Amino acid sequence: MPGLFVALLIGERMSEYEALLGPAPSVPSPKPPRKPGASTFIVAGITALFMLLGALSSGIGLALVFAAISAALTGLYVLLTGRRSWAWLPAKRKAGAVALATAFVLFIAGGLTLPRVSTQDLEAAASDTAATTASSKASPSATASATASSAPTAQETGAPLDPETPSLVAQGVSVTSPNPQPAYATKALDLLATLPIKGRAPKTGYDRALFGQAWADVDRNGCDTRNDTLKRDLTGITFTNSVPCKVQSGTLADPYTGTNISFLRGTATSSAVQIDHVVALSDAWQKGAQQLTTDQRTAFANDPLNLQATDGPTNMKKGDGDAATWLPPNKGFRCEYVARQISVKATYGLWVTQAEHDAMARILADCSGQLAPTTSQAPVASPAPVAPEPAPAAVAPAPAVQAPAPVAPAPAAPAAAPAAPAPAPVAPAPAPAAPAPAPAAAYYANCAAAKAAGAAPLYAGQGGYRPALDRDSDGVACE
Known part of the structure; x- marks a missing residue:
């Protein structure tokens, strides 16, 4: 009851309040939650x-x-x-x-x-980007070079591709590599195992001039290295004049792309075929060439083992990439390409990065018998010396036959009648002459000796004939 009384009292007071001040303001209802838009x-x-x-x-x-x-x-x-x-x-x-x-x-x-990125990887990426940019400027469409027997479509790069007059190496200058080329029949995988593995050195200080005059005449044949390489790699060659040096035209069976490329010398067409340094000059600079002499770097830049004629846009796309960043589009040539890089690096004392080493090993895993290219010849086995046959024993001369002593005539018997004169005594027959000693049998060490003596050919039973000289056993030696 008290509670009811209180409620009534409150209600009465509220009525008085509303009568004086008006109705109490209503509380706004909460807005519904906003839906995602x-x-x-x-x-x-x-x-x-x-x-x-x-x-x-x-x-x-x-x-x-x-x-x-x-x-x-x-x-x-x-x-x-x-x-x-x-x-x-x-x-x-x-x-x-x-x-x-x-x-x-x-x-x-x-x-x-974020994962760390090494300086070497950044430099490699930058060089690859620069090479791609240069390629797009050199040719609007690299696909043009992929057509067999295509006409030259590369654009002029602005720099001469070969010198008008070859630059001769000075007299007395030795343009040779610091090491000999790999031995004959050396496997590329075995040679790869001998290359040092190091990080890429800074590119600081690199300049093309540090590798000597471009396309110098290092072999002194009167022709620059570019045209020497074109003569080696092209077929159906014609020359600009009667001197077999500057190549006017020809066809390249490009190993990098697996296509045929027509070459025609000219300011707007020569760059369709370019000469690639299998191991790029900049790559070599960052992997040991800084320690080489200028003459050794000149040899490196002009070494036929390190040069290959190829499609111009493809060469521009490669730039200074190594095996870890670029390989020829023609997969069938990759084993030989990597093997050449290994031979060049071994010859010039260059090293490889870990990524480069792994890429080379991965390629050669599919062709483990691939040999390292080299100009070294197979060793020639010297023939074993032929022991001379013993000379036949000399035949002793027959003993001289003694002539019989002459018989004295019997005394004549006395005859009553005069006897006929006794016959003259018979002179003894002369003793036969002793036979001359038999000549020693002829001997010839080989057929050359027999021919020099004028005795060839030799027949079986003839002096000097030996089965060893009769290779076909037909009874006639040195015929």
Whole structure:
């Protein structure tokens, strides 16, 4: 009852209040929760996609970097406009500042967890990019070179491809490699195991002039190295004049692309066929050539073992890449290409990087019998000396036959009648002459000796004939 009384009293007071001041204000009903719009799903999906790609390519670090970029853009939008964003941040600039701070933290965390990139890899990537750019400038379409027997389509590079007058190496200058080429029949895999493995040295100081005059006449034959290489690698060659030096035209069976390329000398066509340094000059500079003398580097730049005529755009695309960053498009030539690189590096005392070594070993695993190219000849076995046959024993001369002593005549018997005169005594027959000693049998060490003595051919039973000289056993030697 007291409670009811209190309630009635409160109700009465409220009525008096409303009579004096009017009805009490109503409390607004709460707004329904905001539903996510299309922008929320679109931006969230794009952010998630970039984070996934970043995580797959470079791990969680790149995913955090993409998240930081998204948070920074969102916070900047809220901070500048004071409106809600796709992420449902409060429509306050303070919320935008918090989002920017969060983005900064995510960016730092992602950067610290990104994988490290070595200086060598950065330089290799930069050189590959530069080579690709140069290739696109040299030829708008590299596919033109992939057509068999295609007409020259490469653009003029602006620099002469060969000198008008070959540069002769000075008298007394020895343009040779520091080491001999690999021995004959050396396997490329075995030679690869002898190459040192080191990091790439800085490219600082590299200049083409450090490898001598381009296309010098190092063998002093009156022709520059470029045309010497064209003469070696092209077929159906014609020359610019009666001197067999400057190549006017020909056809290249390009081992790098596996296609035939027509070559025609000219300011706008010569670059269709270029001469590739199998081990690029810049690559060599970063892997040991800095320690070579200028003459040795000149030998390196003009060594036929390190030169190969190839498609111009393909050569430009290679740039100064090694086996870890570039291989010929023609997979059938990759074993020989890698083997040549190994031979060149062994000849000039250059090293390989770990990535380069692994790439070479991977290629040669499919052709483990691949030999290292070399100009060394197979060793020639010297013939074993032929022991002379013993001379036949000399035949002793027959003993002289003694003539019988003459018989004295019997005395004549006395006769009554005068007897006829006794016959004259018979003179003894002269003793036969002793036979001359038999000549020693002739002997010839070989057929050359028999021919020099004028005794060839030798027949069985004839002096000097031996079965060893009768190779076909037909009874006639040295015929």
